[in-house]
Amino acid sequence: MKLGTVLPDQTRKDVERRLQRGGIDFGGFVFRLALVSCLVFALLVLLVLVADVFDRGFGVLTDRGLDFLSAPLRTRADEAGIFQSLRGTFWIGVFVVALAFPFGIGAAIYLEEYAPDNRLTRLIDVNIRNLAGVPSVVYGILGFSIFVKAADGFFPGSVGDHAGKTTAAAGVTLAVLVLPIVIITSAEAIRAVPREIREASYGVGATQWDTIRTNVLPYAAPGILTGTLLSLARALGEAAPLILVGAVQGRLGSRTGFFEPEQLSEQFTAMPITITDWATKPANSGFVENTAAAIIVLLVVVLLANAVAILLRNRFENKRAGR
Amino acid sequence: MQITKEQRVDETSAMIDDIEVREDPRASEIVLETRDLDVYYGAFRAVRDVGLRIRANEITAMIGPSGCGKSTVLRCFNRMNDLIESARVEGEVRYHDVDLYGDKIDAVEVRRRIGMVFQKPNPFPKSIFDNVAYGPRVAGQRRGLDDLVERSLQRAALWDEVKDRLKDSALGLSGGQQQRLCIARALAVDPDVLLMDEPCSALDPIATGRIEELMQEIKHDYTIVIVTHNMQQAARVSDRTAFFTAEVNEESDRRTGLLVEYDRTQNIFSNPSDGRTEAYVTGRFG
Ligand SMILES: Nc1ncnc2c1ncn2[C@@H]1O[C@H](COP(=O)(O)OP(=O)(O)OP(=O)(O)O)[C@@H](O)[C@H]1O
Numbered sequence: 187m188k189l190g191t192v193l194p195d196q197t198r199k200d201v202e203r204r205l206q207r208g209g210i211d212f213g214g215f216v217f218r219l220a221l222v223s224c225l226v227f228a229l230l231v232l233l234v235l236v237a238d239v240f241d242r243g244f245g246v247l248t249d250r251g252l253d254f255l256s257a258p259l260r261t262r263a264d265e266a267g268i269f270q271s272l273r274g275t276f277w278i279g280v281f282v283v284a285l286a287f288p289f290g291i292g293a294a295i296y297l298e299e300y301a302p303d304n305r306l307t308r309l310i311d312v313n314i315r316n317l318a319g320v321p322s323v324v325y326g327i328l329g330f331s332i333f334v335k336a337a338d339g340f341f342p343g344s345v346g347d348h349a350g351k352t353t354a355a356a357g358v359t360l361a362v363l364v365l366p367i368v369i370i371t372s373a374e375a376i377r378a379v380p381r382e383i384r385e386a387s388y389g390v391g392a393t394q395w396d397t398i399r400t401n402v403l404p405y406a407a408p409g410i411l412t413g414t415l416l417s418l419a420r421a422l423g424e425a426a427p428l429i430l431v432g433a434v435q436g437r438l439g440s441r442t443g444f445f446e447p448e449q450l451s452e453q454f455t456a457m458p459i460t461i462t463d464w465a466t467k468p469a470n471s472g473f474v475e476n477t478a479a480a481i482i483v484l485l486v487v488v489l490l491a492n493a494v495a496i497l498l499r500n501r502f503e504n505k506r507a508g509r
Numbered sequence: 510m511q512i513t514k515e516q517r518v519d520e521t522s523a524m525i526d527d528i529e530v531r532e533d534p535r536a537s538e539i540v541l542e543t544r545d546l547d548v549y550y551g552a553f554r555a556v557r558d559v560g561l562r563i564r565a566n567e568i569t570a571m572i573g574p575s576g577c578g579k580s581t582v583l584r585c586f587n588r589m590n591d592l593i594e595s596a597r598v599e600g601e602v603r604y605h606d607v608d609l610y611g612d613k614i615d616a617v618e619v620r621r622r623i624g625m626v627f628q629k630p631n632p633f634p635k636s637i638f639d640n641v642a643y644g645p646r647v648a649g650q651r652r653g654l655d656d657l658v659e660r661s662l663q664r665a666a667l668w669d670e671v672k673d674r675l676k677d678s679a680l681g682l683s684g685g686q687q688q689r690l691c692i693a694r695a696l697a698v699d700p701d702v703l704l705m706d707e708p709c710s711a712l713d714p715i716a717t718g719r720i721e722e723l724m725q726e727i728k729h730d731y732t733i734v735i736v737t738h739n740m741q742q743a744a745r746v747s748d749r750t751a752f753f754t755a756e757v758n759e760e761s762d763r764r765t766g767l768l769v770e771y772d773r774t775q776n777i778f779s780n781p782s783d784g785r786t787e788a789y790v791t792g793r794f795g
């Protein structure tokens with residue numbers, strides 16, 4: 187028999203030789219190299235951009251410190267600050283959190299858990315996806331023709347050309363802009379909840395509401411959170427729709443304080459607007475540096491929102507994984 | 510020849526009567542009964558004409574080849590099929606002679622009385638305590654949970670292993686422990702019937718043995734229906750056995766499940782009256 191005729195150590199050598207890889211995998215190596223260069227290229231572009239911005243703007247922030255944040259918009263670069271812009275961006279964020287999050291998550295829960303799986307539901311689903319792809323200017327037009335008019339009626343104090351072009355109108359517009367994104371990401375997170383968990387819950391006599399509240403939502407929370415906070419970051423960076431809703435470029439009074447809700451019925455501006463406005467000023471006016479500094483501030487705000495998202499997500503994920 | 514629905518009903522009930530005649534007159538009360546049960550997934554009829562009577566304080570085993578509809582029938586007993594949008598049930602499922610699919614029946618109330626243990630252990634990503642307390646909590650119970658959790662875990666033969674770590678996540682338990690936890694969770698709502706869908710298929714022989722012991726211990730208080738692919742298990746633990754199989758029929762090219770034979774376990778394994786049953790239990794089929 188074959189086994190008997192082969193000496194054990196010969197067999198071992200034979201096996202060893204066969205198991206050891208011969209030569210290098212050239213195709214695989216090239217492919218890996220290509221992938222790494224894609225990554226390096228993407229990172230490099232980003233790095234150059236950020237480095238450039240920091241190079242120009244960091245000086246302004248270190249020289250003027252908090253003054254840059256608390257000074258109002260002015261015509262002289264070394265006096266101008268971003269107080270009103272930060273305030274506008276803050277309130278827009280408040281609107282997104284207060285409107286887009288609850289309505290979006292609520293709609294997602296309905297679509298995933300309650301809506302019957304029929305043609306109408308699927309039609310709605312597809313259209314929400316389409317809405318998420320609609321250019322943001324279109325939402326600006328919507329904001330201008332609906333929310334600005336509505337705000338005009340809602341805040342009778344404001345008059346003239348500026349009537350209705352308020353922080354409230356801008357906030358609602360951007361909340362509506364990100365609403366489809368919130369719905370889609372939340373619905374996806376809810377859909378990813380394993381069937382076994384739902385069955386376990388129903389199996390011991392839980393109602394649908396019990397199941398959603400105590401199992402589906404906690405399980406989907408990390409996904410919902412990531413999606414919603416990314417959409418917040420998106421809203422804070424939008425400029426185009428704000429221009430249509432009447433964001434002020436240039437001077438803007440600063441009568442109300444940062445956190446005072448009276449701001450809602452007044453004219454507004456926001457970080458992206460100020461950045462685009464300043465970016466078009468002459469090269470030696472000092473506003474180039476201010477622009478970069480404002481970009482740094484906006485980046486920090488957005489990164490903070492993302493950091494919160496990541497922290498919360500990790501907490502929920504750890505809880506879900508039982509750590 | 511065309512077989513009408515009535516004729517089939519007659520045949521089914523004749524078969525059931527047959528069993529009644531042979532069994533002792535002290536047989537316990539009927540807890541669950543199906544009459545002409547058909548289950549569809551969309552247009553596909555997964556099982557047809559199932560007539561079963563499940564008796565109190567007995568363990569009833571459901572055996573048969575994969576895809577013959579055991580899980581499908583089991584999930585009709587606590588309306589778990591409601592969760593599958595395409596599933597549709599025809600015929601009757603009666604619990605203490607009440608039609609479970611009647612107009613005014615609330616599936617949530619059904620599931621509080623008829624609990625379920627699934628094939629794959631499915632603990633919630635919560636603490637061991639919260640897993641067991643979940644059912645009572647959603648039923649509105651707030652007091653006495655500590656005692657209830659302890660009792661349920663003891664019944665499921667898990668208490669000694671977890672009593673010092675009730676606050677730990679249930680996901681840290683082994684597969685066998687998780688399955689016993691799922692049993693404890695089902696017992697905590699104090700159901701009348703316990704449905705078990707291949708509860709031991711992911712477990713080693715030791716854990717399987719413990720769960721079988723447990724079933725014997727608790728059957729005096731509960732009625733148990735167990736689906737299993739393990740013939741020895743069915744023979745060991747059950748009082749009655751239902752053998753299902755799947756056959757092609759004229760209305761579709763997919764195989765529809767049906768109940769072949771239902772009898773005392775002893776008879777099914779040693780003296781089956783249907784050739785298909787004999788072939789299956791002796792391992793010559795499926
Ligand atoms: N959710 C579903 N949608 C469509 N068809 C299904 C669904 N669940 C089961 N079926 C079909 O119904 C038939 C019976 O399935 P079922 O799961 O009840 O079989 P089973 O006897 O439990 O099999 P197994 O022993 O493998 O668990 C199969 O043909 C299966 O493909």
Ligand SMILES: [Mg+2]
Pocket residue numbers: 579580581706736
């Ligand atoms: Mg099954």
